[in-house]
Amino acid sequence: MFDIIVIGCGFAGAVAARKFAEEKNKKVLLLEKRSHIAGNMYEDMDINGIYVHRYGPHIFHTNLDYVFEYLKRFSDWFSYEHRVLGRIDGQLVPIPFNFTSIEKLFSEEKADIIKKRLIEIFLDRQVISVMEIMNNSDEIIKELGQYIFEKVFINYTAKQWGIPIEQVDGSVISRVPVVLGYDDRYFQDKIQVMPKYGYTKLFEKILNHPNITIKLNCNAAKKIKIIDKNVYFDGEIYRKPIIYTGAVDDLLNYKYGELPYRSLDLVFERYDVTNFQPCAVVNYPNEEDYTRITEFKYLTGQVVNGKTTILKEYPLHYNIMAEKGNIPYYPIINERNLKRYEMYKADIERTGNIFLCGRLAEYKYYNMDAVVDRAIKIAEEVDV
Known part of the structure; x- marks a missing residue:
């Protein structure tokens, strides 16, 4: 028997699960729709022997000391100051x-x-x-x-x-x-680092606790029903806390309509060269259909001679049924969409035992450190 259910295994779900398991000694059931942990931070090694971020580049930066101190428990980190060039009038400029x-x-x-x-x-x-x-x-x-x-x-x-x-x-x-000067760093945060062994290994350490049980390939939104303020899980009334980090429109079967997002078509390419470009990310603001190219070796710190892997990002409208563009990346924030979100949020909050946490659940853009901060706080606030 579990004390709490956490839905979603990105930073929001993983950190919340660890806090409940470790600091409150609660049995946690963590459900993840995908076949892997780590959410959009997931990375693995490709055939070039290079670790790639499968859902686009993620660079950790923060001014929140306590957030980094918490994450340092689960991985060594190396200093990385992100730099971006843009192709303007045929020149690559900071x-x-x-x-x-x-x-x-x-x-x-x-x-x-x-x-x-x-x-x-x-x-x-x-x-x-x-x-x-x-x-x-x-x-x-x-x-x-x-x-x-x-x-x-x-x-x-x-x-x-x-x-x-x-x-x-x-x-x-x-x-x-x-x-106004020559500082070419993309971020100004005092802490700019990357996990030494990658994000997937970081998540494995966060989730490595005897009180946490993980079930992958499980679409938890389809297991939950809300009827007259009551929550049903697998057909039975459920009164214990649920931390929900997924899309709220999906949870309520799109009763108020879909919440719009922008998505991406991510195209990975491999080349028999040591470096494709002079830094991790080059933006293409004008002629090309893609917005940027990422070369992953700069992010991972790997030394791989004669081979490299890049990622081109093509923005798309989000469509859950499409072959491409079926992952929600960026919420389209405007008055109409926020009103629709508030309707979903109100229905969920009336249950009293479903708590929303994270980018999808709160329909807002979060940097990674802000998601960790939010997960830590919600785990401290929710009584189990």
Whole structure:
């Protein structure tokens, strides 16, 4: 007999399961729809002997010390500062845009003028937004902002979200950073690391506890029914806690309609070269159908001479019935979709014993550290 059911084996489910099993000494049944643990962080070795992230690149970064201290119990880690280049006007330049990007894309004379103006206008600031540049009264600075908007942001965003350029919400650009200097790191978090033995091994250690029982290939959403606020599991009324990390529309059989997502067609390619590109990720914001290429050896730290594996990401509309694009990656956040989500959430919360945790269950974009933080807190809050 189990004290609690946890549904989903990504970071949300795995960390919550471990907390209940270890710190509350509860028997946990962990159900996972896929044939493997680790959710979208799952990685394995391909025929080139290279560990690949099967659901796209995952780079761990955080400012939450206690989250990293918790995860350090289950793996050694190595320092990794992620860098991204973007192909702009035939050049590979740092993303976020920085002084190196300016020097590569403009003449030496113009680049010097732009950098000097940026320093004069924004004084001691290290990072500003593209919106601030576009709204500046200085014509040279405003021109730079428009260039970044058109060459780096607008086409990439339209491609990523599958919408016409004219429908891209301009307010989103307020979050697009420009670095006033030569710092070319993609993230600014104080902790930037990767698990030494990979994410799958990390999850194996997290789940290695005698109080945790794992069942793979189990679509738990089909085992649960909610009728008049009561929860039924396998046809019998169930009053113990359930931590649910899957899609809420699936759990309630899409009674209010599907929650839309963007998905990806992930195309892995192998080459008989030591390196395909100069860093882990290169963005392609303009002409190509794909948005980025990842070369995994940079992420894993492996040294494999004469062979490499890359991943091209082609954005698609999510369709659970399609051959491609049947995995929900990015929730499409707007007023209409959030209202629909709140209807699902209200029905689930009325049960009193199903608790939502994670990216799919909460219909929001989470970085990995935020999911771990959420799982730790929900495990502490739920009484078993």
